[in-house]
Amino acid sequence: MTVSSLLFAPLFAAGENSAFEDQAAQGDSHRVVIEQLLDGLHRAAAESDAADYFARYTQNAHFLGTDASERWSMDAFKAYAEKPFAEGRGWRYDVVTRHLVPTASSAVYGFDELLSNEKLGLCRGSGVVVFDGERWQVAHYVLSMLIPNSIAESVGRESAQALEQADP
Numbered sequence: 001m002t003v004s005s006l007l008f009a010p011l012f013a014a015g016e017n018s019a020f021e022d023q024a025a026q027g028d029s030h031r032v033v034i035e036q037l038l039d040g041l042h043r044a045a046a047e048s049d050a051a052d053y054f055a056r057y058t059q060n061a062h063f064l065g066t067d068a069s070e071r072w073s074m075d076a077f078k079a080y081a082e083k084p085f086a087e088g089r090g091w092r093y094d095v096v097t098r099h100l101v102p103t104a105s106s107a108v109y110g111f112d113e114l115l116s117n118e119k120l121g122l123c124r125g126s127g128v129v130v131f132d133g134e135r136w137q138v139a140h141y142v143l144s145m146l147i148p149n150s151i152a153e154s155v156g157r158e159s160a161q162a163l164e165q166a167d168p
């Protein structure tokens with residue numbers, strides 16, 4: 001190793017660390033804004049604030065609810081939510097934990113969150129948020145009910161029976 005390489009190696013390493021630190025700081029700032037986006041989504045739903053709630057989704061987003069029939073475009077989801085929101089009967093899900101998952105694109109994050117709901121108990125919300133150059137929005141949201149393994153078989157049977165009874 002030459003003397004010059006010994007002298008300049010720390011400078012190059014510092015430059016690499018600086019770039020890494022810049023990326024980490026940008027990721028941290030994305031995380032803060034994404035957390036605010038998702039917290040605001042839940043707050044708007046609980047307050048029956050349709051304008052704020054739906055502004056947090058992309059125009060072509062989809063919401064998947066707990067029922068197999070619930071795969072809604074934003075237009076269909078707005079139609080579903082119109083009456084309960086107008087009557088002040090939004091839905092409240094309190095965040096227990098949340099994980100944000102960066103992707104290869106700094107403009108796309110995945111997420112999953114453990115939620116608590118008075119009627120449904122523990123649920124899981126998961127999805128994708130995207131940055132459109134101006135703001136972060138939810139592009140896809142999936143709400144799932146969590147079923148303890150100890151009762152999963154009986155819940156599965158009841159679900160199958162309910163579906164059979166629903167089909168004429």
